[in-house]
Amino acid sequence: MIFLQAARAGSEISMMLFFGTIGMLVLAIGMIVFIIFHQRKVIRYQMRLQKLEYEQQKTLLNASIRFQEEERQRIAADLHDDAGPLLATARLYLNENLVNLDKASQLQSIYNAKQIIDDTIQLIRNISHSLMPPTLKNFGLESAVNDLFQKISGSGSLNASCRFHDYRERLQADQELIIFRVIQELINNILKHSNSSFIHLTQNLSGDKLYIRMHHDGKGLTQSDFEKLNKSSGGLGLKNIQSRLKLLQGRIFFEKDLSQTYFKVTIEVPKISAMTVKDERIVTY
């Protein structure tokens, strides 16, 4: 009504007031509506991303836990099937020793029990070394990988060799452990699935990145196979590899060589040397 009166009055000022007010309100409300819709769009997109990340983390966590359980089962089986019967046999010999009063027989039983205990100690040592090789901690990644490859070659199953081109400065202990585990897992996979006749590992440094390349023949994975297996419920070991490398902000690539004769796995890890950390601590103190 006010606006009709104003129009009837024919006042310029009234018209300006009327249109000005409407214009300002339209601008203000338009801006508010735009902000609301824009923010909704951004938030929905971020929620979708967050959901995808959550699903991925869930898958990796599940894989990690299943892998842990399998590892525990393997250790339990090793101890139960190997160490258990050996110690039981040693006990039998010592029991017999208590009953049998003949000195020669007693000595023989003790000797047998001692042999069995020695074998058990060696077995437990092997289990312990396979869980946490002391060479890795004391002498570094290069020595631990050399040892590992020598054991594989020594078993006669295939020809395994490795060469570290530039490893003068050791990485941090936790980095070395993770890389070692990744190499172990890759070798396990190659031994189980690929029917290879050789594995060759090389290490290089390029700028601030460490590269470890493994070449093998037989059956292998390409990058697309790796990504497919990662998304599926299987591929436990591969998921584990990915989780471990993620901790180091590292990457892994699977490819078939151009000559189509062998497969190559490349691990890329940013280099943080143990010395760098030590120097930082000295500066801080």
Next chain:
Amino acid sequence: MDSVKNEKLVYNVLSIYTIVEYTIFSLFIRSILSNKLFKTLIIIISAAFYLFAVLYFFLARDSKFDSMSASLESILIVSYCIFYLFDQLNKPQIIFIYQEPNFWFIVGFMVYLAGTLFLFIQANNLDSELRKDFWKINLSANTIKNILFAIAFSRKKSENLFSHFENQYDDLIEHKST
């Protein structure tokens, strides 16, 4: 004489009202902004505004309404509201903006001040009859502003939309470790 005295009293009261309203609105907006640059800008601009308002009060004592101060106040507060909306867009929070009570206060300020800007600009040029009619714009805008304030007061502080993902993830770890 009496009517002149009344007009002067009304002018004085309205001038003080403009300054008080500006102070309260700008303090509120400054308190909810997170960007330090905008907060500093508000202080600097406020100092200039107070200086202007005081000067205008003395220079335009014959006016019936502190038109310039009120218009400038509207422009400044609407600008601060735009600062706030821009600040919210850049914030990494994951809450819909309309779920926050502060948003409704800002909408209230914007609707009221944008709706009355031209009225305040032209207030001294309107005769008393027209001013009486057009002042209904101010009353309507004020009512809408108060309704929006009521909506703001009735809103509860919303939780982060992503917190349910974080909680789910924590539950998953807890469940798997038992």
